[in-house]
Structures are given as C-alpha cells and as structure tokens.
Amino acid sequence: MTTQNNAKQIALLSVGAMTLAAAVSTHAYEFEVGETTASIFGYVKLDVIYDIDNELGDTVDRSAPRLDGDEGSDGHFNMHARESRIGFSTSSPVAGSELKTTIEGDFYGDGSAFRLRHAYGEWNDLLAGQTWTNFAGFVSSTPLISFTGPTGRPAVERQPQLRYTSGKLSMALENPADEGGQVSAPGAKSQLPDVTLRYTDTEGTFHYSFSGVARYLEFDSSGIETPAASDAALGWGLGVEVAMEMGNLTLRGALTHGDGIGGYNQGNPQIAPAFATSEGELETIESTGGTLGASLAVGPGDFNAAYSLINADLDSNPAFTTNDDTYEAAWINYIWSPAQSDRISYGIEANWNKRETVEGPKGDASRIQGMVMYSF
Numbered sequence: 427m428t429t430q431n432n433a434k435q436i437a438l439l440s441v442g443a444m445t446l447a448a449a450v451s452t453h454a455y456e457f458e459v460g461e462t463t464a465s466i467f468g469y470v471k472l473d474v475i476y477d478i479d480n481e482l483g484d485t486v487d488r489s490a491p492r493l494d495g496d497e498g499s500d501g502h503f504n505m506h507a508r509e510s511r512i513g514f515s516t517s518s519p520v521a522g523s524e525l526k527t528t529i530e531g532d533f534y535g536d537g538s539a540f541r542l543r544h545a546y547g548e549w550n551d552l553l554a555g556q557t558w559t560n561f562a563g564f565v566s567s568t569p570l571i572s573f574t575g576p577t578g579r580p581a582v583e584r585q586p587q588l589r590y591t592s593g594k595l596s597m598a599l600e601n602p603a604d605e606g607g608q609v610s611a612p613g614a615k616s617q618l619p620d621v622t623l624r625y626t627d628t629e630g631t632f633h634y635s636f637s638g639v640a641r642y643l644e645f646d647s648s649g650i651e652t653p654a655a656s657d658a659a660l661g662w663g664l665g666v667e668v669a670m671e672m673g674n675l676t677l678r679g680a681l682t683h684g685d686g687i688g689g690y691n692q693g694n695p696q697i698a699p700a701f702a703t704s705e706g707e708l709e710t711i712e713s714t715g716g717t718l719g720a721s722l723a724v725g726p727g728d729f730n731a732a733y734s735l736i737n738a739d740l741d742s743n744p745a746f747t748t749n750d751d752t753y754e755a756a757w758i759n760y761i762w763s764p765a766q767s768d769r770i771s772y773g774i775e776a777n778w779n780k781r782e783t784v785e786g787p788k789g790d791a792s793r794i795q796g797m798v799m800y801s802f
Contacts, residue, residue, distance in 0.1 A: 454466065454467035454515075455467070455802070461518055461519055462516050462517065462518040463516065463517045463518075464514070464515070464516045465514070465515045465516075466512070466513070466514055466802075467512075467513050467514075467515070467802070468510070468511050468512035468513055468530075468801075468802060469510065469511060469799050469800060469801040469802065470507065470510045470799065470800045470802075471507060471509045471510050471797055471798070471799040471800075472505065472506075472507050472797060472798045472799075473504075473505065473506055473507070473508075473509065473571070473573075473795060473796075473797050474505050474795065474796040474797065474798075475503070475504040475505065475506075475793060475794075475795050476501075476502070476503050476504075476793070476794045476795075477501070477502040477503075477504075477791065477792075477793050478500065478501065478791070478792045478793065478794065479491065479492065479500050479790075479791035479792060480492045480498045480499065480500065480502070480791055481502040481504075482779070482791060482793055484504065484506050484508055484534075484573075485534070485572070485573040485574045486572055486573075486574035486755075486777065486779060486793065487574075488574070488577070488693060488695075488750075488753045488755070488779060488781060489695075489750055489781060490779075490791065491779055491780065491781050491789040491790050491791035492789050492791065493781075493783070493787045493788065493789040494787065494788060494789050495787075496789070506538075507533070508532065508533045508534050508538055509532055509533075509534070509573055510532060510533060511530060511531060511532035511533075511543070512530070512531065513528065513529065513530030513531070513544070514528070514529050514530070515527065515528040515529075520549060523549055523550050524548075524549070525547065525548070525549045526547065526548045526549070527546070527547040527548075528544050528545070528546055528547075528557075529542075529544065529545045530543050530544040530545075531543050531544075534573075542556070543556075543584055544556060544557045544584060545557075551590055551591050551592065552588070552589070552590055553587070553588070553589040553590075553591070553598075554587075554588050554589075555586065555587075556584055556585060556586045556587070557584055557587070558582065558583070558584055559580075559581055559583050559584070559585055559587070559598075559600060559605060559606075559622060559690070560587065560589050560596050560597070560598035560600065560622040560623075560624050560637070561580045561581055561622045561624065561637045561638075561639050561663070561665060561690050562579075562580045562581055562582050562583070562624075562637070562665075563580060563624055563626050563635025563636075563637055563665070563667045564582070564635075564667070565626065565633045565634060565635045565667035565668060565669045565678070565680075566579050566667040566668070566669060566678045566679055566680035566717060566719065567582075567678070567719075568678055568717075568719030568720070568721060568730050568731070568732040568757075569721065569728065569730050569759075569761055570730065570732065570757050570759065570775065571759055571761070571773045571774075571775040571795050571796070571797045572757060572775060572777050572793075572795060574693075575692070575732075576680075576692070576693075576717035576719070576732050576733075576734035576755065576757075577691075577692050577693025577694075577715050577717065577734040577735070577736040577753050577755065578680065578681070578682055578691065578692060578693065578714075578715020578716045578717050578734045578735055578736040579665070579667065579680035579682055579692045579715070579716075579717045579734070580635075580637050580665035580667065580680065580682055580690065580691075580692065581605060581606075581689055581690045581691065581692045582692055583604075583605035583689065583692075584605070585600055585601045585604040585605045585606070586600070586601040586604065587599060587600040587601065587622075594625055594626055594627050595623075595624070595625050596623075596624050596625075597621075597622070597623050597624075598621070598622045599619040599620070599621060600619055600620045600621075600622055601619065601620070602616040602618065602619055602620045602641060602642070603616045605689045605690075606620055606639075606641065606688045606689045606690050606699065607688030607689040607694075607697035607698050607699050608698060608699075609643050609644065609645050609698060609699060609700045609701070609702075609708065610698035610700065610701040610702070611645035611647070611700070611701060611702035611708065612645065612647040612650045612651050612702070613645045613646045613647035613648065613649075613650050613651075613656070614644075614645045615644050615645060615646060616644070617642060617644055618642040620639055620640070620641045620690075621639065621640045621641075622637065622638065622639045623637065623638045623639075624636070624637040624638075625637075631670060631671040631672070632668070632669070632670050632671075633668065633669040633670075633671075634666070634667065634668045634669075635665075635666070635667040635668075636664075636665070636666055637664070637665040637666075637667075638662070638663065638664050638665070639661075639662065639663045639684070639687065639690050640660070640661070640662050641660065641661035641662065641686055641687075641688075641699065642658065642660060642661075643658060643659045643660070643661050643686055643699055643700045643708060643710065644656075644657070644658040644659075644708070645657065645658075645702055645708060647702075655702065655706030656706075657702070657706065657707050657708035658708060659686060659700055659708045659709070659710050660686065660710075661684065661685060661686020661687060661688065661699045661700065661710055662684055662685060662686060662687065663682065663683065663684025663685075663686075663687030663690045663691060664682070664683055664684060665680065665681070665682040665690075666680065666681050666682075667679070667680040668680070674722055674723040674724075675720065675721070675722050675723075676720065676721045676722075677718075677719070677720050678717075678718070678719040678720070678721075679716070679717065679718050679719070680716060680717050681714075681715075681716045682713075682714070682715050682716070683712075683713070683714045683715075684712070684713060685710045685711070685712045685713075686699040686700050686710035686711065687699060687713050688711075688713075691713045691714075691715050691736065692715070692736075693715070693734070693736050693753055694713050694715075694736060694738055695736065695737070695738045695740075695749065695750040695751050695752065695753055695781075696711055696713070696738040696740055696746065696749060696750075696751070698711065699711060701743050701745070701746075703743075709742060709743070711738055711739060711740065711743075712738070712739040713736065713737065713738045713739070714736070714737055715734065715735060715736030715737065716734070716735060716736075717732060717733065717734035717735075718732065718733050718734075719731065719732035719733075720732075724760075725762065726762040726763060726764065726766075727760055727761050727762025727763060727773075728760070728761055728762070729758070729759070729760050730757070730758070730759050730760075730761065731756075731757065731758045731759075732756065732757045733755070733756045733757075734753075734754070734755050734756075735752070735753070735754045736752070736753050736754075737751060737752045738751050738752075739751070740784050741784060746784055747783075747784050747785050748783060748784070748785065749783060749784055750781045750782065750783055750784075751782065751783065751784045752781065752782040753779070753780070753781055754779075754780040754781075754782075755777065755778060755779045755780070756777070756778045757775060757776070757777045757778075758775065758776050759773055759774060759775030759776070760773065760774055760775075761773035768801070769800065769801050769802070770798075770799070770800055770801075771797070771798075771799040771801070772796075772797070772798055772799075773796065773797045773799075774794075774795075774796045775794070775795045775796070775797075776792070776793075776794055777792065777793045777794075777795060778790065778791075778792045778793075779791055779792070779793070
C-alpha cells in the first residue's frame with residue numbers, strides 16, 4: 427500500500443463520515459524531500475446541528491436522550507468545526523521496502539484542542555503505533571454526517587498496537603485498557619495485551635470481513651480493600667461485516683458478539699468488559715449488536731440510510747440497575763458534491779436515538795444535522 431493510499435484510508439474511515447473525505451486523499455499535496463515522498467491532507471468541516479428534543483452534544487452522546495417522564499428543555503441549536511482535521515504522511519525506500527509513516531489529528535480534544543488520532547509507521551508488513559484497532563474491517567461503513575456512527579459493529583476505534591499483515595490476514599497485539607475498556611473492579615489491572623485477528627476479502631461485488639479478539643481480564647485489590655480479593659477471566663469477541671454492490675445500490679451489514687468484549691463492540695452501553703461480584707469473583711459482561719445500511723446513488727450524490735441496535739447483559743450485577751443496557755439508532759441522509767468537484771461536499775441528515783435502562787425506563791431524542799466540507 428502506498429503512502430497516498432494510507433492517507434486515503436485514514437480520510438475515508440472516520441466513524442461517521444467515512445466516504446465524505448474521499449477528496450482528502452485524492453487531492454493530497456505531495457512533495458519530494460530527497461528519496462522521501464511526503465503528503466499533507468485533510469479537510470475543514472462545519473456541522474450545523476438542531477436537537478429537536480434535549481441537547482445531545484457536539485457528537486451524539488448515546489446516553490443523553492431524556493428518559494420518558496423526565497422534565498427538560500427541547501430545541502437546541504449548535505454549530506462547530508471540531509471534526510476538521512489535518513494529516514501528514516511519508517514514504518521512503520529502506521532496504522528494498524517502503525517505510526511509511528502517518529500522523530493525523532482533529533479538534534475533538536478538551537476545549538477544542540488538537541487531538542491525536544493516528545500516529546504509526548509501517549515497514550515490511552509490520553505496523554507499530556496508534557491507529558484503527560485490527561478488530562475493525564470497515565466493510566459495513568455507511569456514509570453518515572454524524573461523527574457518532576452505528577453501534578453493534580466491530581469497533582471503529584484507535585489504539586496503540588503492533589500489527590503484522592500477510593495478504594488478507596492481519597494479527598495484532600493491542601493496548602488492553604484503552605478503547606477495549608477497563609474491568610469495573612478495585613485494583614483493575616492489565617497484565618497481557620489484547621490479541622486481534624482479522625481476515626478481509628472481496629469476491630466480485632461482495633465484500634466481507636471476519637474478526638476476533640481475545641482478552642485476559644484481571645483485578646487485584648491488595649492494598650486497596652480489606653479483605654483483599656483477586657480474580658481473572660478470559661474475554662472474547664467475534665465480528666462479521668458484509669457489503670454487496672448492486673449497480674447504484676450498496677447494501678451493508680454487521681454483527682458483533684462477545685463475552686468480556688467491552689469497547690470492541692462499537693457503542694457498547696457498558697464499556698467495562700467485566701465486574702467484581704460481592705464474592706470477589708470476576709464476572710464477564712456479554713454483549714450483542716448489529717447494524718444494517720444502504721446507499722443509493724441519485725443525481726449528484728447518494729441517499730444513505732442506517733440502523734443499529736446493541737444490548738449488554740447487565741442483569742447479573744445489581745450495581746448496574748440504573749445503567750443503560752440497550753442503544754438503538756437510525757439515520758437517513760443525502761450527501762452530494764456540487765459543481766462536479768469532490769473537493770466540496772454538502773449534506774443533510776436526520777438521526778433518531780433511543781436508550782433503555784436495565785430496570786426498563788427508556789427515552790429517545792432526534793437530531794437534524796447539516797454539513798459543509800472542503801477538502802485539501
């Protein structure tokens with residue numbers, strides 16, 4: 427994969443706006459420094475947001491919809507440019523192979539500060555640094571304006587890792603207490619890295635990806651609680667993603683399931699993979715989710731629709747009775763490029779979000795969002 431293609435993947439595969447940034451790589455600025463080819467890429471994006479019910483945040487907070495019967499204000503307007511991003515990549519010949527590096531960030535840090543998204547290098551099929559977890563295949567990515575994308579799919583998250591790729595198969599050791607979530611127990615610890623495996627392939631117009639993750643979960647409350655307790659458990663997760671192109675129509679879907687999977691299941695209502703029981707034993711949390719999506723090319727752009735549902739089994743822990751255990755959401759949008767230029771993208775989207783707690787109370791909220799994006 428060339429450096430320019432690396433830039434394309436980073437631009438294309440954001441959580442909500444996967445294909446919105448295609449022009450970023452196409453129009454990346456390249457220059458030569460000795461034997462090194464360097465590229466600068468990115469985009470400026472304005473989000474225009476109206477929350478019909480209660481305020482959901484700059485990105486949709488899935489836990490924000492007000493529960494039925496709760497009081498609160500409706501109708502909230504917001505505009506921001508925090509998704510705007512910039513990246514820098516290089517490609518240099520080293521010992522008969524290409525050494526490639528990428529650094530990229532946006533402004534979703536605290537107080538709109540610059541936030542590191544990707545920082546990694548590749549040489550001889552070995553990747554080291556921070557980038558998308560190897561558990562994600564991106565085959566099921568439906569283009570959305572919302573930065574908070576569908577739940578129930580292999581997690582679209584970035585974390586430090588060491589990854590080896592051989593053809594269509596990739597294996598990685600990943601940071602265990604990052605996006606995957608930390609055990610909910612005093613003295614939670616990480617002794618081993620998470621192990622991920624992914625296979626992605628294409629047969630004609632059919633695309634698919636299978637992925638798995640294995641985790642060693644542990645806590646030891648020595649010196650923290652009296653009496654002290656400790657225990658360990660194995661966590662695991664499986665994901666499958668598919669997409670089928672049929673002329674102007676593309677259909678997509680994903681299923682993710684695991685026990686102790688934590689944040690590797692995108693949008694998990696309980697990111698903690700396990701908790702300590704009153705008997706001092708570690709109990710893993712099961713989670714299942716899925717998403718469906720479709721894109722139809724019409725005129726200068728595409729109509730896109732997506733639906734997702736995810737549930738975490740929290741009934742076995744009385745401490746979670748007021749927690750959310752189910753998230754449901756749907757999106758429909760139209761995204762187009764005026765003036766026959768993929769440097770410019772406009773879009774309008776309707777988004778519905780629902781949450782349900784372990785004890786049963788539920789609530790939902792809707793958002794209308796528009797965007798203007800200029801790529802460079």
